[in-house]
Amino acid sequence: QVQLVESGGGLVQPGGSLRLSCAASGRIFGIYVMGWYRQAPGKQREWVAGITSSSATDYAASVEGRFTISRDRDKNTVYLQMNSLKPEDTAVYYCNKDRAYSSSWWDWGQGTQVTVSS
Secondary structure (H helix, E strand, O other), rough: OOOHHHEOOEEEEEOOOOOEEEEEEEEEHOOOEEEEEOOOOOOEEEEEEEEEOOOOEOOOOOOOOEEEEEEEEEEEEEEEEOOOHHHHOOEEEEHHHEEEHHHHHHOOOOEEEEEEEE
């Protein structure tokens, strides 16, 4: 079982930037299509971005052009660079296998809180 640890969240003003990290415990992590997700208070968890083993990427329309997902296999880590942040980006952010593999998701990590507010 792969263990996931998200970090890098915080409080940022609208228009600001944050870089989130997702560190995984297992070396097999590198072969999976990975995704970032977020859950705002009172809302369902939603998919934000995905990256394949060959680093092809895909984004939700709400973050396209502002967020960038990347991965470092040597560090067993997936990143989410978030720019031009908006208040509606406020949520707890999580990583896991991409949404296409929801039937075999690993256990969710604790997530990292992102708050966008002036």
